[in-house]
Amino acid sequence: xxxxxxxxxxxxxxxxxxxxxxxxxxxxxxxxxxxxxxxxxxxxxxxxxxxxxxxxxxxxxxxxxxxxxxxxxxxxxxxxxxxxxxxxxxxxxxxxxxxxxxxxxxxxxxxxxxxxxxxxxxxxxxxxxxxxxxxxxxxxxxxxxxxxxxxxxxxxxxxxxxxxxxxxxxxxxxxxxxxxxxxxxxxxxxxxxxxxxxxxxxxxxxxxxxxxxxxxxxxxxxxxxxxxxxxxxxxxxxxxxxxxxxxxxxxxxxxxxxxxxxxxxxxxxxxxxxxxxxxxxxxxxxxxxxxxxxxxxxxxxxxxxxxxxxxxxxxxxxxxxxxxxxxxxxxxxxxxxxxxxxxxxxxxxxxxxxxxxxxxxxxxxxxxxxxxxxxxxxxxxxxxxxxxxxxxxxxxxxxxxxxxxxxxxxxxxxxxxxxxxxxxxxxxxxxxxxxxxxxxxxxxxxxxxxxxxxxxxxxxxxxxxxxxxxxxxxxxxxxxxxxxxxxxxx
Numbered sequence: 001x002x003x004x005x006x007x008x009x010x011x012x013x014x015x016x017x018x019x020x021x022x023x024x025x026x027x028x029x030x031x032x033x034x035x036x037x038x039x040x041x042x043x044x045x046x047x048x049x050x051x052x053x054x055x056x057x058x059x060x061x062x063x064x065x066x067x068x069x070x071x072x073x074x075x076x077x078x079x080x081x082x083x084x085x086x087x088x089x090x091x092x093x094x095x096x097x098x099x100x101x102x103x104x105x106x107x108x109x110x111x112x113x114x115x116x117x118x119x120x121x122x123x124x125x126x127x128x129x130x131x132x133x134x135x136x137x138x139x140x141x142x143x144x145x146x147x148x149x150x151x152x153x154x155x156x157x158x159x160x161x162x163x164x165x166x167x168x169x170x171x172x173x174x175x176x177x178x179x180x181x182x183x184x185x186x187x188x189x190x191x192x193x194x195x196x197x198x199x200x201x202x203x204x205x206x207x208x209x210x211x212x213x214x215x216x217x218x219x220x221x222x223x224x225x226x227x228x229x230x231x232x233x234x235x236x237x238x239x240x241x242x243x244x245x246x247x248x249x250x251x252x253x254x255x256x257x258x259x260x261x262x263x264x265x266x267x268x269x270x271x272x273x274x275x276x277x278x279x280x281x282x283x284x285x286x287x288x289x290x291x292x293x294x295x296x297x298x299x300x301x302x303x304x305x306x307x308x309x310x311x312x313x314x315x316x317x318x319x320x321x322x323x324x325x326x327x328x329x330x331x332x333x334x335x336x337x338x339x340x341x342x343x344x345x346x347x348x349x350x351x352x353x354x355x356x357x358x359x360x361x362x363x364x365x366x367x368x369x370x371x372x373x374x375x376x377x378x379x380x381x382x383x384x385x386x387x388x389x390x391x392x393x394x395x396x397x398x399x400x401x402x403x404x405x406x407x408x409x410x411x412x413x414x415x416x417x418x419x420x421x422x423x424x425x426x427x428x429x430x431x432x433x434x435x436x437x438x439x440x441x442x443x444x445x446x447x448x449x450x451x452x453x454x455x456x457x458x459x460x461x462x463x464x465x466x467x468x469x470x471x472x473x474x475x476x477x478x479x480x481x482x483x484x485x486x487x488x489x490x
Contacts, residue, residue, distance in 0.1 A: 134196030148224030197224030400455030450479030
C-alpha cells in the first residue's frame, strides 16, 4: 500500500524547525497548493509570527536557492529571507511575503498606472539581479544547467516541437525544421552579453508585500542573455500587456542600466537580441502549455494556449523577417492563425445558452442519485478503484476539497489519469449537446463514503468545464451531512 507518512513527517520536521528558531510551537500549520515542481509549501503560524516552510528532497536545488538568496539580499534585492534550514537541507523556513502576486494584481485591477509602476519596479530590480549580483555570481552554484547556451536553447525549441507543434496534426518537413532550429540555436547562443539570467521571470513569481516587489522561484537561475528575462515578463501569455506598456517597460529597463552605470550595452544590438528571445520564449511556453495542458490536461495551461498563440501572431506580424527560416516561419504562421487561436479560445459565457451541467458526488452506500434532467441521465463514474485517502487517519476527517487530500490524490493515486479519461468523455457530450441545443447533462462521481475521491473528482470536473466552456455548472455533494468531521486520535 502507498505510504502516506511523508506529509505528516514533513509537517513534524518543519514544526520542530519553527520551535528551534522562534522558541515556540506553531499554533497552526496549513499546506499550500502545490506548484508545478516537487517542492511542497506550508504556512506555519504562531501569534503574529508567520513563515513559509518548504520541503524539497533535491538538495542541489535547495543549495542553489540558498546561494542566490544570500547573493541577492547582499545586493539589496528583495527576496524572502531564509531563516533556518535542517541539517539534511531538505527543509527550510523562509519569510512569508503573502499571497498577492503581480499577476494577481493585474487580473484584479487591470492596466492601471499603479500596476504599470509595479512592473517598472520589478524590471528595475531585475537589472540589479542580472548586472550587479551577476557580476560576482558563481555559476557552479547553479543546480541544473550553468549556462543558457546553444544546447539549452535547442532543448527549448525541441520542447515546443514535440509537445505542441507535433500535437496539432499540421504537416511540415520535420527534418528541415530541426535543421533550422539548430541554426537558430547557434545564432541565439552567440548573443552577448551573458549575465545572470532568472530563467522564469514572470508576474506569478513577483510578489507584492509591504509596498515592495519580492522575487520568488529563482532557483533555476543561470548564466544567460538578460533579454530573455525581459521577454518572459513582457510577453507572458495571460498577462497580454498592451504594446505601449511593453515599449515603455523596455525603455524603463534600459534607462535603469544607465543608473547602474552598466557600460557594456549597445542599445541597438540589445533590442535586436530582445526580439529574438521574445520568439524563443513564446515557443518555450507553448511547449510547456502543450505538455501541461494537452498531455496532462491541466485546465489552467489549456486556457493559456490561445493567448500564447495570440502573442505569436502579434510577434510575426510585427517582425515579418523573423524568424528568417522558411519552414519554421510557415509553421508558426499556420499555428498562430485565427483558426488555431479559435480552437483553443474559451468561448465567452452565453447566459442564454440552454445547457446546464449538474455534477454531484455520492456514496455507494446510499445508492446512485437520480438525475432530474430532461435527457434521461448522464455519466456515472466509479472512483472506488482509486486508493482511498479516508483509510488514513491524517485524511479521514478531511474531504476532497481540502488541500492535503487534493495533493494525496494527485501525487499518490491514479486520479490524474482517471480524470484525463473523464474529461475526454464528458467533453464529447458537452460539444454535442451545445451544438444540438440540449438543456442539461448530469455527471455523478461515487466512492465508498462520498467524502474524498468522488468529491475531488466532482470539483475538478466542474473547474475544467467552467474553464473550457464558460457554461453554467452546478455541483452538489450528496453525502456531505454524513462526512467524518472530527480528527481521529493518533
